[in-house]
Amino acid sequence: MGQQYRVAVLPIVSARGLTKKFDDFEAVRGIDFEIARGEAFGFLGPNGAGKSSTMRMIGCVSPVTSGTLRLFDLDPATSGKEIRARMGVVPQQDNLDSELTVFDNLVVYGRYFDIPRAECKSRARELLDFVQLSDRADSRVEPLSGGMKRRLTIARSLINQPELLLLDEPTTGLDPQARHILWDRLYRLKQQGVTLVLTTHYMDEAEQLCDRLVVMDGGRIVAEGSPRELIAQHSTREVLELRFPAGTNAERARSVTDLGERHEILPDRILVYADDGESVLHEVHARGLSPESALVRRSTLEDVFLRLTGRSLVD
């Protein structure tokens, strides 16, 4: 948006040894990353991995504990205001003004950036059109559905025509229709040259939207690359999912452990990671095993994610 002519020399965001400590808790433990202009970059990780803390530092609303962070080659510690002026933020929790109308939420927010009132209004109209909320312009925010509020928050984040858009779990809690509308809008923004930085724990979202991503766990980056690269590095091309009658998994598993590159025994299924799932399945049948069901599927980011961050629950 207005920045297409800029030559992408410097990364739009760069971090070296970035840490964030809250009292004695270290939420981010020394991470390095660079985000190029125009890129869609994702932070993946389970709850408590340090994604939101990292996003807040990038958003210049959380001071860096140590390490360096640069946005537009500026230091948040000294130029927070200038950086924030060029950035849009969609926080994890919608913080719209629930008492104002949909339209006024955008105008008021635009005024915070000192955009002239008339310009705010014309941008607000365009943005409501963009997020398909024009017919709700005069409605109050409070009765809107979750998906509508999310779209409004995204519209609001665009009022200052940002070069960089931060989205913290943009689609958590939304129904599939609402998610697909949002993905479509975000994809259009990316095509217009807006750099997207998002956190998510939906792997399909990351695969849909991100050119490149990092997986965080326990405050550290544990993997980095494009979705395809990550799958290639940390998983196999395909996965064979075998389901045996209840309670017999562990016993049957012994006869397939030598198949594929890696396997995983879950309470209800056995996963065999292999580049050619079909041939492994043939071998399973050849050994006289008859699973209740067998499914060969492509590896997804979810496999990578679970491999890297484990299957235990994090709360």
Place this chain on the structure above:
Amino acid sequence: MTTPPAVRVWESHMTLLKRIWKTNLTLGFVQPILFLLGMGLGVGSLVDARTASSDALGGMGYLAFLAPALLATTAMLVGSFESTYPVLAGFKWEGTFDSMAATSLTTRQIVAGQLLWWATRVSLAVVGVTVVLVVVPDTRSWGLVPATLSAVLCGLSFSTTVGAYAATREYDQSFNYVQRFVVTPLFLFGGAFYPIEALPGILKPIAWVTPLWHGVELTRGFVLETIGFFAVLGHLAVLFAYITLGLYLCDRYFARRLYR
């Protein structure tokens, strides 16, 4: 053309006020009228009947004594309330302050905008009382102009300090303490309903250090033309000191809460 940041923050409140001004303004009138009728006429008829009490008030009627003080008490009630739930909501339930902090605004600008809004909100309420006092013959005077301004300052000394306190709170139960241990006692013991000379010795100094008493002295003094130049300066100095302290603390606590 640029607009000062504080004004742009204030605009957000005004956008809402434009939609709900009717209820806000009508409610402003109701409470002082109730007090004037209930206390001024009711208690007043008892007080005025006794020569000794009338002397204690400097020979004036009780209604005339009480009415100007309502400017200051209204300012305190509205000024402190506007800094409790609405401020915590901005941090906690609605997140409006967080949404502002993500823009090019700085904490100082957010606080300055908040100050403008508090001033507007308190003024609206106080002017409602002023209008009532213009109608009452005992208090109809040009002194209402400086009295109204003093009341607004009195209200702001509460808004700023209570607002700073609210920025440090996690739960709204804390505001019960403000109400029970600050606002209600001051309302009763701050010199609005009787001269603080009537209080036992230990309570007097407490009245002296609280902003309400200074506000009451100013509003009453201006309306009844019983206040001297140096007294005005002294009382104003205290109110400005509170506002300055309150703003300093707001800046500090808002920043601490927004930029964690």
